[in-house]
Amino acid sequence: MPTLELLHTLTHPNSAYAVAFSPDGKLLATASLDNTLKNWDVASGKELARLSGHGDGVCGVAFSLDGKKLYSASMDKTVRVWDVASGGVEATHGGHGAYIESFAISADGTTVATGSHDKSVRVIAADSGSLKGTLVGHADAVFAVALSPDGKRAASGSNDGTLRLWDVASGKGRTVANNDGVPQAVIFLNDGKSVVSGGNEGLIEFWNFATGERFQTFEGHQGMVKSLAISADDRWLVSGGTDGTVRLWNVELGKQIASVAAHKNNIYGVAIAPHKKQLASASFDRSIKVWAIRD
Template sequence: MPTISVYHAQLRRYRPRGPNGGSGGAVANGGGGGAAAPDGTAVGDDDDEAEPPGTSRLYGHTAAVHAVDMTVDQRLILSGSSDGTVRVWGMEFGSCLAVYPGHVFPVWDVASCPLGHWFASGGADRVARLWVSERTAPLRLLVGHSADVDVVRWHPNGTLVGTASADRTLRLWDVREGKCVRYLSGGLYGSPTSMAMSPDGLHLAAGTDEGQVLVWDLGTARRLAASPPAASHSGPVWALCYSNGDGTLLASGGADETVRLWR
């Protein structure tokens, strides 16, 4: 059965208190989400014991879990699954607090808004959805992509959300209006498989299934840089991350078993 396991930032499995003081489901502690495995389990780095006594996991999804994220206040965990739902889990007891149906096909990514109770999801139904925790129906449908929405990321100001799609485009959406305000595709060879926003909100970076890493200016939608073939990954770029603070470094991780740093 698909499960979610989450680990303490010090690489110890964290077991939240159950309603009677016992161990509840396992949830994440720290800034950011865990990793979702193909077998439906989100895992951390602590694997020195196969299954320590008293360990429990978050059960509820009925198919593979592809994405997890944590709210900025570290009280809730979001998960997206091939069962077409997003679930919200409480940190204190590790219980499922709400199920958000709506996606017709698998949910590939989820992302919590940096400013509060909004969150976003993207999936195989070619639509990104915006949600608020108080209601289980989507508040906005972001329609425009012609293929799977594989990645969703929030702008640091919390009023914009970015989407990356297998249609070989990236879009930036106004959260309040649900309208596309930026369309990025110039110089993008292959489909975007990862995306990151700079801490100052000025730049958007994307990695592709062809190994490229590209950066755009969000104010002008102009492409600023693209990795040359000799420096690009030799396979899909699965992960991107800007350095905290000034965002002068960009890290990429790919299927070619390498991590690369870009300035």
């Protein structure tokens, strides 16, 4: 069974909300309520750059497929595109009527989605920022958003207590029945056919996108599941919760294979490195921790 060994503890002066590995696994990007992003060297834990420019807390971050750009979403209602080498801003995209709460990028790197307190999801082209779709139907803030690998479908969880599945081009969505509690985190598996949600009942639920039926449930967190990440081969799922634990699950076996008491407070972001040798967790306690996955 794998174990999780602490490699580095990184910090922001305010709560850390999101974390992402670069495609080669050498860099780690972190986003914080201090209005900044930071880039770190994974091997040494050294801070390489601090990216400033957002006017409010940063709630989402992701690298482009070539690792040369960084995408960020902020409570200042904007998405920014950064040049990793220079730290400069290449583009700023707006459009929401209230602050952004959630962020996602498609696995193919073409599409970005943001969920907002204006109750909508905006889907834009990653390269140009052009609008691909506005998804409207939730009755409250959108706490979680995810995109299928090709960016053509979306899933969203709202404070209205619903999980919704969407076709981006048409803007049509439907509510999943029998969802347990408010979805706080949501992701697509890389097979493009399945959606995973985590909520305030401490459950992690797997849904068939086509039918909306739940086909698997993981239990273990003592409190809300706030963050989820999946390995590229769909075999390992990582979760973080308000119980301060990071948990590693084997999707094929349907069971937890590692757990660690990682933080003193809510874990708002988790990520797994492309080579599956490290995990990262970002917490309200202002720390980001990098974990080695030991066999």
